[in-house]
Amino acid sequence: MHKNKELIVNPYYDFDINLLDCKFLGEGHNGIVYLLPDGNVIKICFNIKSFIGEYIILEKVNGNKYFPRIYDIGENYMIREYVDGDMLPKYIRKHGFNDELGKRIIELLKEFKVLNFTKIDLRCKDIFVQPNGNLKVIDPKKFYTKDRDFPRHLSKGMYKLKILDPFLEVLKKEEPNLFDAWTPKIMNYIKELKY
Incomplete structure (x- = not known):
């Protein structure tokens, strides 16, 4: 297992988990997620490299309001906080x-810089809008290992949802410097998508 496993001194769970007692939440390329009876989730990972990368990110940001808390890991699973709400596309x-949602997305992206992420980007489906309106990120990928200085995947998702222009208007009003830095790159990328 990964060398950071030793950092988990007091495992959250000291008993076997019967998945038949758990609610299936979803499955992606890298794993399958179940809701545990206590309200947390277990993610069983298929791809160990992705699993280790996700764990390292969640461990470094553990306690940050934009990410689920991580409680325990095993050879191919992690137990973490359940994220309630809707994926951004479903929510939209x-x-x-609206402008308020745009501002929250901008604040999330600014937090990426505070956390020293080298990748200022994520997919729309990795943002959950919680019932109270707060945002949480699930399935963080390559935030410390990939260089991307503008929200490329996010822009693509917003373009498909037909909210990219309203988002850029909010960005221009709230963060003109980011608007000036990101908009040319976003527009070039969107132009490539059309052809």
């Missing part, structure tokens, strides 16, 4: 986009 389809 139900409630639409």
Whole structure:
């Protein structure tokens, strides 16, 4: 296992988990997620390299309001806080986009810089809008290992959801410097998508 496993001194769980007692939440390329009876989740990972990368990120940001807390890890699983709410695309389809949501997304991206992430980007489906309106990131990937200085994947998702222009308007109003830095890159990327 990864050398950081020793950092988990007091395991959160000291008993076997029967997945038949758990609610299936979803499955992606790298793992499958179940809701545990106590309200936390277990993610069983298929890809050990991705698992280790995700664990390192969550361990470094543990306690940050934008990320689920991590409680325990094993050879191919992690137990972490359950993130309630809707994925950003589903939330937008139900409630639409507004300036307040745009501001929260901008604050999330600014937090990435505070956390010294080298990748200032994520996919729309990795942002959950919680019932109280706060944002949480699930499935963090390569935030410390990939260089990207603008939200490329996020822009692509927003473009497909038809909210990129309203988001850029909020960005221009709230963070003109980021607007000036990101917009040319975003527009070039979107132009490539069209062809």
